[in-house]
Amino acid sequence: MDRLKVLLNQQQIKxxxxxxxxxxxxxxxxxxxxxxxxxxxxTIFLADLAREIKLDATFDFIAVSSYGNSREQSGEVKLMKxxxxxxxxxxxxxxxxxxxxxxxxxxxxxxxLAHKPKSLKIAALLDKVSRRKQPIHGDYVGFEIPxxxxxxxxxxxxxxxxxxxxxxxxxxxxxxx
Ligand code: IMP
Ligand code: MG
Numbered sequence: 001m002d003r004l005k006v007l008l009n010q011q012q013i014k015x016x017x018x019x020x021x022x023x024x025x026x027x028x029x030x031x032x033x034x035x036x037x038x039x040x041x042x043t044i045f046l047a048d049l050a051r052e053i054k055l056d057a058t059f060d061f062i063a064v065s066s067y068g069n070s071r072e073q074s075g076e077v078k079l080m081k082x083x084x085x086x087x088x089x090x091x092x093x094x095x096x097x098x099x100x101x102x103x104x105x106x107x108x109x110x111x112x113l114a115h116k117p118k119s120l121k122i123a124a125l126l127d128k129v130s131r132r133k134q135p136i137h138g139d140y141v142g143f144e145i146p147x148x149x150x151x152x153x154x155x156x157x158x159x160x161x162x163x164x165x166x167x168x169x170x171x172x173x174x175x176x177x
Pocket of ligand 1: 041096097098099100101102103104105148149150151155156157
C-alpha cells in the first residue's frame with residue numbers, strides 16, 4: 001500500500017513558480033530564452049513556468065536514462081535524446097523537476113555547454129540539498145526539501161503519480177511500518 005502525504009500544495013507551487021518566472025523575466029529583459037526541459041519529470045513545471053516568463057521564448061526537450069523502477073540513482077547517466085534545435089549562442093535555461101545527487105544535471109550541463117550557448121542557467125522546482133554528490137547549484141530553485149522521496153507535479157515513482165497536482169511524499173509499507 002502506498003501512502004501519499006502532501007508536502008507542497010497547488011497554491012504554494014503556483015505562487016513560487018510565478019516568482020521564478022518573474023525573476024527570469026527580469027534577468028533576461030530584452031533577450032530571448034530557450035527552455036530545455038528534461039523529460040519527463042520537468043514537463044509540468046516547464047508548462048507552468050513558461051507561462052510566467054514574459055519574454056520571447058522557445059521550448060526544447062532532452063532525455064536521459066532515469067531511475068527506472070528504483071528509488072536510487074544508479075550513478076550512470078545516459079543521454080537518450082539531445083535537443084532538436086541548435087542552442088549555439090542562445091540563452092539556455094535547463095528546466096528540471098528536482099536536483100538530487102546532482103549527477104543528472106552535472107552531466108546535462110556538460111552536454112549543453114558543448115553546444116556553445118550564450119548563457120546556461122538551471123531551473124529546478126525542488127532541491128534535496130543534503131543528497132548532493134556533485135557541486136552543482138540551481139540558479140532558479142523553487143523549494144529546498146528534506147531527503148524524502150516525492151511524487152506529483154511531474155515527478156514519478158515507476159512512471160506513476162506524475163499527474164498529481166501537489167508534490168507529495170510517497171511512503172511505502174517498508175518505510176512506514
Ligand atoms: P540526480 O541525478 O540524483 O540529481 O537525480 C535527478 C533525477 O532523479 C530527477 O530528474 C528525478 O527524475 C529523479 N529523482 C530524484 N529524487 C526524486 C524523488 O524524490 N522523486 C522522484 N524522482 C526523483
Ligand atoms: Mg524521473
